[in-house]
Amino acid sequence: MNTEAPRIAGQGIGARLTRKEDRRFLTGRGQYVGDMRMPDMVEVAFARSPLAHARIRGVEKPEGYAAQVYVMQDMAGVKPILAASGLPGFQVSVQHPLALDKVRFVGEMVAMCVAPTRAQAEDLAEQVFVDYEELPVVADMHAAADGRGETLLHDAWERNVFLETHVDKGERTAAGDGVEVRRRLRTSRQCMMPLEGRGVLCWWDTRLDQLVMVSAAQLPHINRTGLAECLGIDEGRIRVVSPDVGGGFGYKGLLLPEEICCAWLAMRLRRPVRWLEDRREHLSANANCREHAYDIGVHVARDGRLVGIDCDAIVDSGAYSSYPFSACLEAAQVGSILPGPYRMDSFVCHTRSAATNKPPILPYRGVARTGVCFALEVMLDMAARELGIEPYALRERSLVRSADMPYTNITGKIFDSGDYVACMKTAVASLDWAGWRERQRLRQGGQRPQKRLGLGLAVFCEQGAHGTSVYHGWGIPMVPGFEQCHVRMTPDGVLEVQIGVHSHGQSLETTMAQVANSVIGIAPDRVRVLHGDTATSPYSTGTWGSRCAVMAGGAVGTACEQLGERLKTIAAGLLDVERDALVFVEGGLATQDGTRTLTHADIAHTWYRAPQRLPAGVDPGGLALTAGYRMQPDAGTFSYACHACVVEVDTLTGQTRLVNYVVCEDGGVLLNPMVVEGQLLGGLAQGIGTALYEEMPFDGEGQPLASTLADYMIPGAGEMPPLTLEHMQTPSPFSKFGQKGIGEGGAIAPPAAIVNAINDALAGIGAEVLEVPASPERVLAAIARAPEAA
Structure with a gap:
């Protein structure tokens, strides 16, 4: 409930105050976990599986060092991680902190090794011998979702799907003389890449009779709850401290098996125990994000009005359900947020959370919104191209109108406030869309230049500050109150x-x-x-x-x-x-x-x-x-934005260069516009990474193929385009000061806007890019497939 405007001006809400931090x-x-050292502290390294799927027939500890190596059987009484969902049909995975009987992805921990230094602990881990019986690998999410093959990741399951959902809203009507466009699109698996990796330091406070865990974590209270459940001690005997944390983005928003292992070891040894993740562990052994596939169709009337959407979506959720968000959050959200900020007559969506022999998937900045924005916005541009109209003209026909706010959309989302059309028009004008169209016409008219210009945009809305009713409906072990x-x-x-x-x-x-x-x-x-x-x-x-x-x-x-x-x-x-x-x-x-x-x-x-x-x-x-x-209603706030950009695509090399970029956003009343701009810039860099560079590929045996930063590409300052930021401030009627959540927005739209611009550049030769990152190889492959290529 938006009460009254802030009563004191100056350094308060709305001021561009320099960050105290x-x-x-x-x-x-x-002060980060890696800066902390304690007397008598020991370091931990883990022996990790080199195989994606195998039974463990036995583990041999290094001779003479058995007391410094621990396997799951040594951790008697420690319970597995169970991240269940109350949604009907959800299949529960059992994840032991150290693998027991079976490994299910490359990098899964099998043994914990402890020594005075990390180097010595790693030497011990190298000497642990594990007798594996290799099993067939499930590496393809389509095969897993379709139930092909006899291999099951979890023996008690019926098939390799955590959860399947169906949404059917509205009434299906014919598009008349309009168009129906269908494509298969895909977003690649990524790593989250915070500057600081994960880190854990644990010790037993004998004075307070309490376990202290210092962890690079986003959810200290939730971690304490999960830790208490796994260790079998009450929460009052656990203190979790999150010091300075060098970026989270969702990667540090879960209960770690490493946290359970280090906590148990500190209780056993009564000595401080520390584990610091190195970059190779981060890339090849721990959680990923964003691997989605969409078989999607949009139905658009001749005047550009969006009539309906139907979609079959799969998310590769990896081998385990992570605590507390569970494995179903991404795919199940697709079924509720895919309509974006648009009005339509019908919406049909089928989703599956596939289980594969890969690391668990986590909600990364933007969560499912980046994928659904990419899927829908790319399709809308294709429909506009078929109708021969500008993409913003098509969107204007179906965006929710400001006069209708608060607006309940086709899946029951309550948009609190805003003017989506004005936002889009501001971005288009700020980019000088008409001027760039003329430059594109002059460069490409009647010729086939090597370097082609393209224009693209994407509009999205972001539900933030989710409340009790929303998360109670998910049935996961974390409901905000x-x-x-x-x-x-x-x-x-x-x-x-x-x-x-x-x-x-x-x-x-x-x-x-x-x-x-x-x-x-x-x-x-x-x-x-x-x-x-x-x-x-x-x-x-x-x-x-x-x-x-x-x-x-x-x-x-x-x-x-x-x-x-x-x-x-x-x-x-x-x-x-x-x-x-x-x-x-x-x-x-x-x-x-x-x-x-x-x-x-x-x-x-x-x-x-x-x-x-x-x-x-x-x-x-x-x-x-x-x-x-707590907000009332507690359905969250809806910030929104339009991203518009110009790219230059080199048809000889496949390289894409960002020429110009505009973001117009509405975060309600901005607590600090300078902070908001910093959040948008950081998110934009991550979104550009998703669009053009970042990919964690796996081969058919579930082996990660980008285990160093020489293989896993991330954008730097040189990849950032000239940028214009435009602010709109439409107060939310639901929040205390009219503010809205905006921290993820910068990362949501770039893949859609950039791929739309690439496809606009290639439209003259009939090429389409349908997968991100839009790497040079994928751009060249799209050109080779195009009718004009012959």
């Missing part, structure tokens, strides 16, 4: 803000301080935002799904409002005025006429150091309280 990060004073914030004012008037979400690049130490400033006028540099420690942070499901600005921002705002009422009571007594005569200003409170003021420090000093001056009727809870916040 940068003071330590830019001077090398950040009230997001809480604890505030406490110190005796000298500094405000401590404790939040349950974790900041690993979202700038929450800055933006949450800005929220506090807007509500009670306290200077951001006198606000300490604390997070990432289950011993002090309120319980939270953590940072994921573009929820922090809305949910944590709402909680901080609510807590500060309640604290403000207590501050007013004390100030009114000290100034001998009515409470209603006081207003918050920068630095404290003042009478309406501004003649009398009190600073936050004055009021705090009275409560803590001079209580004899307190007026009657003060709240005995003092200047510390916890408040909760």
Whole structure:
């Protein structure tokens, strides 16, 4: 519920305040798991399977070092990871922290080796001998989804599919004299590639009789819950700390088998135990993302109106269901978000979450939205090409109208606010679409130049800040409720803000301080935002799904409002005025006429150091309280954007160069526009990687083929195009300050917009790229298949 506008201008909501976090990060004073060392600490390395599918007939530990090598049988009483879903038909995978009886992907952990240094632990891992009985490999998601073959990843299953879903909405009508376009599109498997890999440091605190786990994690409270379940100890005996984390993007949003192993070992040895993931482990042994396949058709009327969509989608979910999001989140979401920001008469979607002998898939920045945006937006451009109209003209006929907001779409999503058409038109104008069309005509008219220009765009909406009702419906072991914030004012008037979400690049130490400033006028540099420690942070499901600005921002705002009422009571007594005569200003409170003021420090000093001056009727809870916040309705906010770009495609080499790029986005009321721009730039870089460079291929035996950064290509500064960012700010009527979640938006649209531009460039020779990344090899293959190639 959007209450009132922030009451104090300046350094609060909407200000381009420099990030507080940068003071330590830019001077090398950040503290990551890899920076932490403890007395008597030992290091861990894992012996990992070289095979994608095999039975374990036996494990031989290095002679003389048996006490330093552990297998699953040694970890008696430790339970497997079970990430189930309550959705009908979901098949549950059982993932032991160390493989038991069977391995199901290359890199799965078989033995844990411990030594004084990582090098020594790796030497031990090299000497572990595992007797494998090779089994047939399921490496193709289509074969797995279609039930072909007799090989089952999990012996008790009926087929290699975690979950199958069906959606059939609306009434199917004929497109009349319009067009029906059908294609098969695919997004490749990727690695998430945060700058910092995963890391875990565990020890047993003998004074508190408590396990302490420091982990590069996005969801410390959820990790504690899962850890307690697997280790069989109560959550009060576990403390999880997430220090500075060098990027998450979903890769650090799960319970790790490595966390369970290190925690168990620390309890056994009563010594600090640390594991740091190296880049080769990250690339070849741990979770991936984004491998989708779409058999999709769109039906469009002659005037460009979108009539209907039908789709059969498969997601390669890998070998196990990861805790807590489960293996079905990506594919099942396809069935609810594929319609995007459009109106239509009918929507039919069949999805399958295929199980294969590959690492588990995780929700990466943008989650399923990047895939569905690619599938739908590429199809809409193809339909526009068949109708002979500009792609933006086709979209304008079916985008949800601003006058209809809030709008419930065909799958029941509630769009809170916005003007999608105006957003698209702004992006098209900012790119100078008409000017580039003329340049394209002059370059390509009547000729077949080697370097061809193309224009593309993509429009999407992003549901963020998902609430209780949404995730309860998924049936997974994590349902967000009230997001809480604890505030406490110190005796000298500094405000401590404790939040349950974790900041690993979202700038929450800055933006949450800005929220506090807007509500009670306290200077951001006198606000300490604390997070990432289950011993002090309120319980939270953590940072994921573009929820922090809305949910944590709402909680901080609510807590500060309640604290403000207590501050007013004390100030009114000290100034001998009515409470209603006081207003918050920068630095404290003042009478309406501004003649009398009190600073936050004055009021705090009275409560803590001079209580004899307190007026009657003060709240005995003092200047510390916890408040909760949940949106109503809790269906989330819908930010949206249009990405438009110009590319140059070299038909001789297949290289694609980004010539110009425009993003017009609407994140509601922006807590800090500079932070939003940073989020968009980072997401755009990742989206460009998805579109043109990043791919984790596997061969038919389930072997990863890009195990180093010499093979796995990621974009750098030189691959970023000239960029224009346009902001729209349509307040959400559902959130506290009108803000919307926007953290994932930059990564969603680039694959669709860039491939649309490539296909526009190649349209004159009849070539189409239908898979990302649109590598030079795929571009050249598309040209070779084109009718004009002959």
